Amino acid sequence: DAGITQSPRHKVTETGTPVTLRCHQTENHRYMYWYRQDPGHGLRLIHYSYGVKDTDKGEVSDGYSVSRSKTEDFLLTLESATSSQTSVYFCAIREGTSGILNEQFFGPGTRLTVL
Amino acid sequence: AQKVTQAQTEISVVEKEDVTLDCVYETRDTTYYLFWYKQPPSGELVFLIRRNSFDEQNEISGRYSWNFQKSTSSFNFTITASQVVDSAVYFCALSEVNPGGFKTIFGAGTRLFVKA
Numbered sequence: 001d002a003g004i005t006q007s008p009r010h011k012v013t014e015t016g017t018p019v020t021l022r023c024h025q026t027e028n029h030r031y032m033y034w035y036r037q038d039p040g041h042g043l044r045l046i047h048y049s050y051g052v053k054d055t056d057k058g059e060v061s062d063g064y065s066v067s068r069s070k071t072e073d074f075l076l077t078l079e080s081a082t083s084s085q086t087s088v089y090f091c092a093i094r095e096g097t098s099g100i101l102n103e104q105f106f107g108p109g110t111r112l113t114v115l
Numbered sequence: 116a117q118k119v120t121q122a123q124t125e126i127s128v129v130e131k132e133d134v135t136l137d138c139v140y141e142t143r144d145t146t147y148y149l150f151w152y153k154q155p156p157s158g159e160l161v162f163l164i165r166r167n168s169f170d171e172q173n174e175i176s177g178r179y180s181w182n183f184q185k186s187t188s189s190f191n192f193t194i195t196a197s198q199v200v201d202s203a204v205y206f207c208a209l210s211e212v213n214p215g216g217f218k219t220i221f222g223a224g225t226r227l228f229v230k231a
Binding site for chain 2: 031033035040041042043044045048050056058059088090092094100101102103104105106108109
């Protein structure tokens with residue numbers, strides 16, 4: 001199994017508070033991703049990273065920011081949480097191999113509830 | 116822009132029936148990859164298959180098979196002789212190969228119920 005963990009696994013917070021979710025990998029993979037999963041929408045890409053300090057926006061990036069200061073950690077921050085950000089958040093990693101595009105490995109998910 | 120459409124929201128079958136999950140994609144790129152993932156009730160996401168845009172060969176793995184047709188921009192997934200353990204949400208995904216990274220978009224998923 002890919003060495004990928006997410007913390008916290010569950011969090012309940014109040015509207016307006018900042019929240020940071022952490023994704024940690026031990027695989028030294030170059031690419032990392034944050035998705036949110038909501039009923040009827042499947043997995044939607046929030047942000048992704050293609051190297052240390054290299055990030056880009058996904059489909060639903062508004063209200064979220066990310067940082068990657070070292071290969072193993074990819075942080076997702078909700079600056080001021082809203083109820084619409086209640087969701088399950090998945091982190092994924094992907095190995096960079098020249099010539100082919102590998103599959104993603106996913107973390108266990110973080111269930112975030114914003115009251 | 117990328118788009119993945121899984122028009123079937125939920126499918127219910129009886130065990131041993133064959134079932135096909137549809138996936139239609141949109142992309143402007145000539146080089147791209149398609150994936151299928153499974154999410155069982157336990158919640159983890161499991162990789163099933165990868166296919167690149169230059170390989171239209173169909174693939175069979177046990178009871179699973181995949182049909183990739185560029186002409187119709189489809190990458191359909193068939194389970195033969197379904198089993199209760201196949202009950203899960205199945206996601207189709209599209210990755211474009213771009214200089215900044217491999218942005219990957221998922222479809223909304225198809226929830227498959229297999230009844231005994």
